[in-house]
Amino acid sequence: PRHIAFHRHMPGYWEVDDHDSWVDDCWPTKSAPWMLPLRFEQGFAIYREQVPIGRLTYRTVRWGRDLQIWLVEGRLYRSPNSMPDGPGKTIWGADQLAWLKRTILASDASFRVLVSPTPIVGPDRTRGKNDNHSNAAFATEGNHFRNWTKQHGLTNFFVCCGDRHWQYLSVDPATGLREFSCGPASDKHAGGTPGRNPKIQPFHRVKGGFLSVQVAQKGGRPAILFRHHGVRGQVFNEYRQVAD
Structure with a gap:
């Protein structure tokens, strides 16, 4: 009920992650017998039906x-998390x-x-996690993208991520490259x-809440x-940058 009340007044842009599409840490070819007869493509189709965001689920x-x-x-385009890392893993x-860079x-x-939806900078815990660009499992693509931002001098470029159950600025x-994790919505999680x-972390907090971003003159x-x-709106960290 609280989410329904919130979105009566606040519009949003939506992204799909593992639990929105099918199962924990999933990819299209993952084997998850306990989910049958529901398959990845069916779960993803349900998400597309419930969140009609257009032909592509990535956009600007x-x-x-x-x-x-x-x-x-x-x-949707993910290689298996268990695949050995290398140039072909994504x-x-x-x-x-290519679209993102362009x-x-x-x-x-x-x-x-x-x-x-997931971290690009991290750091993430090393045990039991192999599903994002801050993990060793996707280090090649993660390093490539982070280095690309440096090569092009993107000093006005930032990452905001979810899926980590703690707040941070790394x-x-x-x-x-600077990354802000919004953290979980509740202290319990x-x-x-x-x-x-x-x-590398000016700010780190193991509590719930949210991240706000404001652009003004x-x-x-x-x-x-x-x-x-925090969960009641109190501010625990601020980072401000004026445009070059």
Whole structure:
């Protein structure tokens, strides 16, 4: 009921992840006998029916002159998590990755924000997790994309991610890419963190809440403000950047 009441007043952009499509940490060819007769393609079709977002489940949206966001698809084109890592292993697929790079470089927005269902910077816990770009299982594609952002000097580019049950701001030491994790929606579901790494994490909190992002003019120049909130809206962390 609370979610229904919330979305009566607040629109949203939706992304699909594992539990939205089929089963925990899934990919299209995963074997999950306990889910039968429901298969991946059927589960994904149900999501498409319930969340009619167009032909492709990845897209970009421009908000005025100062902000553009990207929403990516992390399940439909995914290689098996158990596949050995290498150049042929992917979360995004070749077409989506090419589209992502092309549209990011084409944007003249003051700030560019990638909204990812799963982490790209992390760090994530090493035991039992092999499903995102911050894990060793997808290190090749993860390193490639992070290095690509550095090669193109994307100082106004940020990542916001979900699927981790703790809040954080991480700065990749090799590329400077900044990632904000929104954390879980409730304190009860907080946990699973590998612990704070103070060398790369200015902020780390094992509690529930949400992440807000605001873009506004500050002294005649556009500025972006990221805030980590608690479950009652209280602010625990702020990060602000003024456009170059």
